[in-house]
Amino acid sequence: MSESAFQLVDPAFFSRLESIELRARGIVEGFMQGLHRSPFVGYSVEFASHRKYAPGDDLRHVNWKLYARQKRLYVKEFDAETNLNLYIILDISRSMTCANTGMSKLDYGSALGAALAHLALKQRDAAGITLFAEDVVAHLDSKARPQQLDEILRLIAGTPPNQPSNVGRALQQAAELCRHRGLVVVISDCFGDLEGIVQGLEQLRFRKHEVLLFHVWDLWERSLPLEGRIRFEDLETGTEIPAYAEGIRDAYKKRVDRWCSELEDECLSRGIDRIELTTDQPLDSALFNYLVKRSKMFS
Known part of the structure; x- marks a missing residue:
């Protein structure tokens, strides 16, 4: 049995797959419960047919005029138009395994990416994913098929982090794979050369994509809330300081703040939305920020 085939029957693989799926569903469901309006911004629908009401159906979709005539409850059903290609570009380099506050940046980013795909596919848009480190490691084309979420989850769960990062080069490679104009969501800690990262983002914008960057940090990396003697370890090279x-x-925080400010300025000048997150933040709030940014296209 090949290694890839073994992964598909390995209990550890299924455990990780289930963990990502459950977390993704929880994020989306928790987010939806907190909204008073539809989260499907730009969702285009057209009336298709009626069906009998079932407990739990949204009462807003009940045809009350039909009820007045027939004294039976019927719910309106709609056909949705696919109006979006969602491309998720997820960093799986070794630096993403940092987990000082319980959840690694990779697990956090994986759950966020899975939730975004779940939401897009739920509203019958197309979704795909590209995994990268030093180069593009794995890719799944953006599609709106029923089994697409399962394929996305399998790709995430079955691709371990095993390379250092080169965000700029990998983003330029990923741009070649995002063939149709759409929304590109980059999820990364953005560890690397700023000029290279910007060039990679520019390639995505050059192809007329809307680009959203989720910039993920471990809390300790972002603000260094520690005391006493510590040992810094570069997860990609093994170097310790x-x-x-x-x-x-103080000097560390100033340097990190300056670097983030420079990246923010580069993103803003190119019409790229950057959302900074730390792994201690609730993921549903990250999803909310995504949809707020998305809604600007249709306001």
Whole structure:
């Protein structure tokens, strides 16, 4: 049995797959419960038929005029038009395995990407995913087929992080794979050369995509809320640097803030939305921010 075939019957593989799926569903369902309006911004629908009312159906879709005539409850059904190609570009480099606050950046980004795909497919849009590290590692074309979410989850769960990152080069490769104009969601810690990252993002914009960047941090990386002697470890090279947190915190935070500000300016100048997240933040709020940004296209 090949290694890839073994993965498909490995209990650990199924455990990870189920974890991602459950978390993704929880994010979407929790988000929907918190909204008073439809989250499907730009969702185009057309009346198709009626069916009998079933407990749990949305009462807003009940045809009350028909009820007045027949004294039976019927629900309107609609056909949806696919109006979006969603391309998720997820960083799976070794730096994404950082997990100082319980959940790794990779698990956080995987759940976020799965939730976005789940939401897009639920409204009958197309979704696909590209996994990258130093280069593009795996890719699934954007489609609106019923089994697409399962394929996306399998690809995420079955592709372990095993390379250093080169965000800029990988984004330029990914741009070649996003063949139809759509919404590109990049999920990454953006560790790398700023110029290269910007060039990669520019390639996506050059192809007329709307680009949204979820910039994911571990809380300790972002603000260094520690005391005493600590040891920094580069997860991609294994290099270690000992230091005292109090002695470097202010300079560290200023440098990180400056780098984030420079990336933010580069994104804004190119019409790219950047949402900064730390892994201790609820994922449903990240999804909310995504939909708020998305809604600007249709306001």
